[in-house]
Amino acid sequence: MSQKRSAVSYLKWPLIVTFVGLVLSAWLGWETEKTLSAVFSFLLVGTVLAALEIALSFDNAIVNANKLVEMTPIWRQRFLTWGILIAVFGMRIVFPVAIVATFAWINPFAAMHLALSDPDEYSHIIHQSHSSIAAFGGTFLIMVSLKFFIDEGKSVDWIVGLERNLRKWGSIRGFEIALVLL
Incomplete structure (x- = not known):
């Protein structure tokens, strides 16, 4: 007989990841300006972005659940595997880098290097675009x-x-x- 999991147990890892992300945002605030004001500013931005991401994820989950019902098991698996990879890495990492590469007329590796080494210039290109x-x-x-x-x-x-x-x-x-x- 299988044991039922409590609803809270499903939230364990999402809560841990959210907490780690907020701690990292606070740390980044400290590393950037070395002030408590920056720590709280970065923490506030991280919290707002986390709340927005969670709200949009719930909305997207409802849409996805309605589509998944119509799919065969193999296509469900493909959708969940490739769809998550595309949504998470494609749209949050690859797409912004591709935009900068396109608008700055540089190759994607140079755009990634720019994102990591010169965030002000990267931001400027995104803003111009x-x-x-x-x-x-x-x-x-x-x-x-x-x-x-x-x-x-x-x-x-x-x-x-x-x-x-x-x-x-x-x-x-x-x-x-x-x-x-x-």
């Missing part, structure tokens, strides 16, 4: 939203009039792309 990054992110999000709103198979409408009218065009392949390009 803000408009392009925001345009890409906004375009991606509006396309995801439109795909949801014009889905002919869904049963609940959030914005009834708008969604019903959009759904009339939903059978046209690529409609959301054309709408975004307008």
